[in-house]
Amino acid sequence: MQEIRKADVVIVGGGASGLAAAVELRMSSPELAVLVIEKKDEPGRKLRATGSGRCNITNTKAAGYDRIMEFFGSIGLATRTYENGLVYPYSESASDVVKLLVGRAVSLGVDFICSEEVTEIRRLSEPDAESSLFEIESVYKDRDGVHKAVSRARFVILACGGKAGPSYGTTGDGYGIAKKLGHSIVSPVPALSGVECEEWNEYAKPDAHMLAGTRTQAELTLYKKGKPVMSESGEVQFTRHGLSGICVFNLTRRMRFDKENGESLRDFCIKLNLFPEFSFGEYIEDIREGIFGCLPIDKLLTTLLKEAVAGYVMELIKLGFECGEIDSGAGKSIYKKPVNELSPAEIKFISDLLHNLEFYPTMIRGWRDAQVTMGGVATSEIDEDTSESKIVRGLYITGELADRDFPCGGFNLSNAWITGLEAADDILKRSK
Numbered sequence: 001m002q003e004i005r006k007a008d009v010v011i012v013g014g015g016a017s018g019l020a021a022a023v024e025l026r027m028s029s030p031e032l033a034v035l036v037i038e039k040k041d042e043p044g045r046k047l048r049a050t051g052s053g054r055c056n057i058t059n060t061k062a063a064g065y066d067r068i069m070e071f072f073g074s075i076g077l078a079t080r081t082y083e084n085g086l087v088y089p090y091s092e093s094a095s096d097v098v099k100l101l102v103g104r105a106v107s108l109g110v111d112f113i114c115s116e117e118v119t120e121i122r123r124l125s126e127p128d129a130e131s132s133l134f135e136i137e138s139v140y141k142d143r144d145g146v147h148k149a150v151s152r153a154r155f156v157i158l159a160c161g162g163k164a165g166p167s168y169g170t171t172g173d174g175y176g177i178a179k180k181l182g183h184s185i186v187s188p189v190p191a192l193s194g195v196e197c198e199e200w201n202e203y204a205k206p207d208a209h210m211l212a213g214t215r216t217q218a219e220l221t222l223y224k225k226g227k228p229v230m231s232e233s234g235e236v237q238f239t240r241h242g243l244s245g246i247c248v249f250n251l252t253r254r255m256r257f258d259k260e261n262g263e264s265l266r267d268f269c270i271k272l273n274l275f276p277e278f279s280f281g282e283y284i285e286d287i288r289e290g291i292f293g294c295l296p297i298d299k300l301l302t303t304l305l306k307e308a309v310a311g312y313v314m315e316l317i318k319l320g321f322e323c324g325e326i327d328s329g330a331g332k333s334i335y336k337k338p339v340n341e342l343s344p345a346e347i348k349f350i351s352d353l354l355h356n357l358e359f360y361p362t363m364i365r366g367w368r369d370a371q372v373t374m375g376g377v378a379t380s381e382i383d384e385d386t387s388e389s390k391i392v393r394g395l396y397i398t399g400e401l402a403d404r405d406f407p408c409g410g411f412n413l414s415n416a417w418i419t420g421l422e423a424a425d426d427i428l429k430r431s432k
């Protein structure tokens with residue numbers, strides 16, 4: 001007969017929110033039996049990759065910041081806070097955060113079962129019964145094949161994340177499990193990811209591949225159907241396919257569209273202002289009389305921009321000139337003229353390009369590249385203070401599995417920590 005494991009709390013997923021909840025539960029109540037079932041061969045795989053291996057654990061502006069810092073203080077994590085509010089472990093090592101969390105959990109007596117995938121959760125008592133009992137079904141593989149395992153618990157924390165970064169174990173399993181228990185799922189889509197753009201199309205002119213591998217500071221504005229949606233400033237990375245970098249990631253959270261109403265990604269445009277601090281037109285006026293005034297525009301641009309970006313802009317200028325978008329009159333073409341001979345119309349044309357360099361997204365890079373999931377279990381069905389399901393008592397839905405996503409800067413991990421801790425606090429209160 002199959003053995004049934006028993007615990008007070010089963011946590012599905014040993015990621016950020018699952019580990020925080022496990023440690024908190026045993027730290028406050030050593031008599032509670034806590035079992036973490038993790039699909040990968042070890043807990044915290046994604047955590048190790050966060051913040052490019054540095055783990056931006058939280059942000060001074062994040063909801064629950066004080067509680068999160070108190071928790072990490074209680075397990076002995078030293079942190080450093082940067083001027084912009086970003087908080088990292090003092091060692092700047094994501095592995096240290098995982099080691100500390102898992103080490104604390106193990107020393108406190110949390111049981112871990114790894115390389116086992118939860119496939120279904122069944123409620124054995126009535127949905128609204130005060131005292132719940134869940135049956136958790138999972139599968140694992142060994143040399144003899146695939147086997148089923150069953151665990152029972154009074155409380156379940158469903159902490160198995162979303163779909164972003166599937167190589168870390170997050171393949172969207174929680175959606176099916178939650179749906180079977182009666183929850184609604186807002187369609188998950190990847191976010192905080194790079195975007196592929198039309199300008200990298202093999203027929204595009206100029207060919208934006210010349211930009212690949214270059215980084216530049218800019219102010220980015222996302223437009224939808226010609227209207228500005230949001231702006232972000234920072235470092236843009238040009239890749240082999242399009243645009244990347246934290247400011248681009250943040251824009252992708254606003255690139256939702258309604259297919260059924262005829263909308264598409266084609267409705268969006270990202271404009272880069274390469275000189276957010278000053279007007280290029282006024283700059284030209286200022287330098288006209290000086291030594292830079294004698295430089296042709298291509299040489300001047302290389303004094304202000306990375307070579308590849310200057311080259312790309314020059315190609316656009318040439319194109320505008322050849323297509324007659326800009327009339328340079330008789331004589332020298334626009335890109336041979338010294339800056340002090342440029343006409344007001346030519347200066348305006350160049351200035352418009354530099355302040356509004358346009359890129360048209362064709363695709364948001366998929367789950368493999370995305371840092372978070374937009375969509376998930378409907379938040380209207382989850383208690384916002386405790387993360388308990390409003391549909392199934394005793395079930396908690398934490399972290400990225402719920403339809404909550406945030407910009408870069410430690411906010412997504414903050415959401416995972418705080419929802420895990422609040423779920424643990426509620427279970428502790430109810431099991432007294």
Ligand SMILES: Cc1cc2nc3c(=O)[nH]c(=O)nc-3n(C[C@H](O)[C@H](O)[C@H](O)COP(=O)(O)OP(=O)(O)OC[C@H]3O[C@@H](n4cnc5c(N)ncnc54)[C@H](O)[C@@H]3O)c2cc1C
Nearest residue numbers: 013015016017039050051056118161165169399400410413
């Ligand atoms: C590359 C990368 C870098 C990031 N950097 C940052 C950063 O610096 N700061 C920040 O705030 N956010 C960052 N994020 C986002 C952040 O990591 C997530 O939002 C956060 O980890 C979500 O926590 P979670 O507890 O919901 O799930 P996760 O941490 O994703 O953990 C879920 C766990 O559940 C397990 N699991 C899944 N299905 C099952 C199943 N069926 N049975 C058992 N176990 C299962 C998974 O293997 C996984 O271990 C980053 C994300 C990525 C991909």
